[in-house]
Amino acid sequence: MRTVVIEPVFEAWRESARELLSLRVPPSEVLWSDDAREPALFAPANENLPRAVVPNVPASFLDMARSVAAHTDVRRWSVLYRVLWRLTHGDERNLLAISPDPDTRQLQQWCKAIGRDIHKMHAFVRFRLVGKDEITGREQFVAWFEPEYRIVRLAAGFFEKRFAGMDWSILTPHECVHWDGSAIHFTPGVSRSAVPDDDALDELWRTYYRSIFNPVRLKVRAMQAEMPKKYWKNLPEASIISELIAESGGRVDKMLTTESRPAKPAPKNAYLESLRKMNTPQPPSDAPSNEP
Amino acid sequence: MELHQKLEILADAAKYDASCASSGAARKDSRGSKGVGSTGGSGICHSYAPDGRCISLLKVLLTNACLYDCHYCINRRSSNVQRARFTPDEVVQLTLDFYKRNYIEGLFLSSGIIRSADYTMELVVDVARKLREEHHFRGYIHLKTIPEASPSLIELAGRYADRISINIELPTQEGLTKLAPEKNLARTQLAMDHIRNKIDERHADKRKPDAPKPPPFATGQSTQMLVGADDSTDAVILRRADLLYGDYRLRRVYYSGFSPIPEPSLLLPIKPPPLVREHRLYQADWLLRFYGFTVGEITTEASPNLDLHLDPKLAWALRNRAVFPADVNKASRESLLRVPGLGVRNVNRILSARRYTRLRLADLLRLRVPMKKVMPFIIAADHNPARLGLDDEALRARFLPPPRQAELDFEMPMAAPSDIDSVRTGEM
Structure with a gap:
């Protein structure tokens, strides 16, 4: 059994994985762990090391690995290495096409979590x-x-x-x-x-948020499924959510008890007049009559 | 009137439009320009309101003054709602300010109709022109167009916008005549046809290798239909939607449950919005577009409305027991898509995996397939539903919600996690 301690970035894992692979070390004999020290930003990869064999793996695996590397699950390096091993030494070239496989599924789920986190960063x-x-x-x-x-x-x-x-x-x-x-x-x-706490536009944004909300369709759980509370502290609009929810019942009651309004007569307007003409079907003058 | 107050009135006036999509635009971005903005790829929901709806665009009306008298609409001329009007520059500045703070990813601009269709359309187009030409804005723009506006103005709108739309509002002319006397179904469809031709033309020009680059044009159009304002059945609504998808290649038809408004009309007394019905219509819409179903399969002459208790695919499967079970290791893609509980993504995963392995129940469980729903309808390497021995009635009963809860569900359904997933991905 050997222990491999790496800086928790994709490049570091790839470097070590290539080396282990060229030594034909099976995944069951490696323990992976994150280097606890702060990663040295921009530490250039040591280009002098002899390049280990570059394994021939599907490009989709490298994309997945890049994404999975950003996850924090301690098992990610070992699962990545096991999948790499199975792809190259296990005669399982098609492993990634088999979603129900526990390893493939695990990688997919990590990728999904990373994808979601990226998406939420873009949004919030x-x-x-x-x-x-x-x-x-x-x-x-x-x-x-x-x-x-x-x-x-x-x-x-x-x-x-x-x-x-x-x-x-x-x-x-x-x-x-x-x-x-x-x-x-x-x-x-x-x-x-x-970072400053607020922006001069935040109040205007909250005005928009308040006005675009329809109190008749209150669905708090649907909102929270997509905008979990953990994000609220950095969202300027979140400060009025509880107030909007609390007011909604009263606003709906008020609508339900408002008296209905009759239709007002149409104003004099040339455009409306032309629409009315278009909307009145005119019998074709020279069409043959349907009367027997 | 202060900007704050205008925004309050004109966003409130716009919120009954359900469309929020910001996906499907041509790829463009701000690199190398002085401006901001990018589109292409899937849309981003920058926030969610407590009604569960996504906020991705600044959705406002240019003005809520309106000559029309559509009785379902808060802005109709007979309503006493407070009126306001943005100048085009105010909308331009709001869009840019909100965009730069990453509150939104674009503008959805609509307007009440003032003076005439062309006059209104010119104002709307002017906002888009200023954003694109004066401010180099490359974010998403959705413009609502008026069917009666002149074709040249609609073309101009399409040049600046990523998406343009005309709301059909009701599926039949009878409904419009009663509730929206100024609107006309045939003219709306004629305008949709014109837009479809422009989109097609632009697409064809792009594929000619030597032709000069064609001027940009919106990549899609969409529409909205109100549900529950008139007495149209789901079959009527879905047939209209199917026709719009087929004849005018709409990207999306939005279904909007008629919602109480603060200024109700005598013609259209208020009632709670039919949220479950709206949800079922979206599910049915997905079956039409991605699952190979026809309207005639989803609704029948005997039951022209969707079952509110069961999702439409499950309801169809229960009516058509004879075509099941489907063998996950052998059945065609088309058959698997019809299995209740299997969505497009899992069907793709199953098809890919079964080339190399025989699928068992544990495999499906790992794909997070809802087992209880799927099992009566499939065969797997270690499963045959014959053993479940369920007759039609027992099977239907198995999927119905407990009777007490059903009543609650009608007024204000609590979204189950699976519903939320289904709304987001459209899978069922």
Whole structure:
């Protein structure tokens, strides 16, 4: 049995896995564990090491592995290595096509959790305007977000594409990402206090949130399934959720007891007149009559 | 009037439109531009209101003043609701400000009809033009169009928008004549046909190798139908939807349960919204689009309305016991899609896995297939439903909710986790 301690990033796992694979070490003989030290950001991969055999695996496996690496489950490295082994030495080239296989299923579920976390980051990051660059004139925004997994790098490309025309930083406890109009770069994680609590627009946004809510269709559980409470503390609109729920019963009662209004006569308007003409079916003048 | 107050009135006026989709746009992004915005791929729900609905777009009316008198609508001319009107610049600025804070991923702009269809349409198009041309905005834009607006204005709307839509509102002309006297079904469908042709044209031009790049045009159109405002049966509603999908290639038909409004009309007394019915219609809609069902299979002459207690696929399966069980190791894709409890994704997983292995119940369990629902309808390597020995009545009873709960469910159904999943993915 051997123990492999790695920096918890995909590249580190790949490096070790290639080595173990070239030594034909079966998965049952490896114990994987995360290096507890803070990962050295940008530590360049040691290119001098002799390249271990690059195993021939489906591209979809590498995509999955990149995603799974961002998860925090301690078993992820060993499951990844076991699947790698089964793909290359177990004569199971088609393993990833077999979703009901426990290992494949486990990888799929981790990928799904990571995908969801990335999606929620794209959805729930809220930028605050902090200033304007005096030279370039570009607006500067900062956001604070707490993802469940280490997904900042996987999620960053989306923000670059969407917000290319402004400067922004997204700060998280693990890692921060910054865009200045020309390049993305990453820095170590920080604490919440580095970001302003609110933005001048938040109140207007809450006005919108309040008005777009239909109290007649209250479905709190459906909301929470998609917007779990753990995200609420960083969402400006969440502060009025309980108030909206509490008011909804009274608002509905009021609607149900409002007296119905009769139709008002149509105003004089040329356009309405033309619609009325179009809407009145006119018997074709020269069509043959249906009368016997 | 202050911006705050306008937003309050004009968002409130827009909330009865169920559409919130922001997916399916052509891929574009802000890299290399001075602006912001990107589209393409699946849509993002940036927030959820306590009504469980997704908020992905700034959904507002340009004005809620309206010449029309549609009795289901809070903004009809007979209503005493407070009126407001945004200037195009106000909407442009709100969209950009909200977008840059990542509150939203685009604008859904609609309007009450003032002066004439063309006059209104010009104002709406002007907002989109300003966003695209003056502010380099590349986010999602959905414009509501008016069937009576001139074709050139609809074309212009399509140039700036990712999606355009016309609400059909009711499935029959009789319903419209009674409740929305200014609207006309034939004209709405004519306008949809025009939009469909523009979308097709643009698609065809793009595929010609040497042709110059065609001007952009929206990638899809959608519509909304009100449920429960008139007495149309589900069969009538679904047949209309099926026709719209087939003849005009709509991306989506939204079903919106008629909801009490603060300014009810004498013609249309208020009642609680038919939420369960609306949910069943969405499930039926999914069966039409992704599961190979026809309207005639989902509703029958004897029962033109969907069963509120059972999802429509299960209801169909119970009426058609003879075609089951389906063998998960052998049955065709089409047959598996008809098994209650099997969604598109799990059918794909089963088809892929069974090329290399024989599937047993434990395999399905690992795929999180709802076993109780599926088991009477399938054969697996270690399972044959004959042993369950259920006759038709016993089987139906097995899937009905307990009688006491059913009453509660009608007014305000509590969404079960599986329902929530089903709403999100459309799988059942």
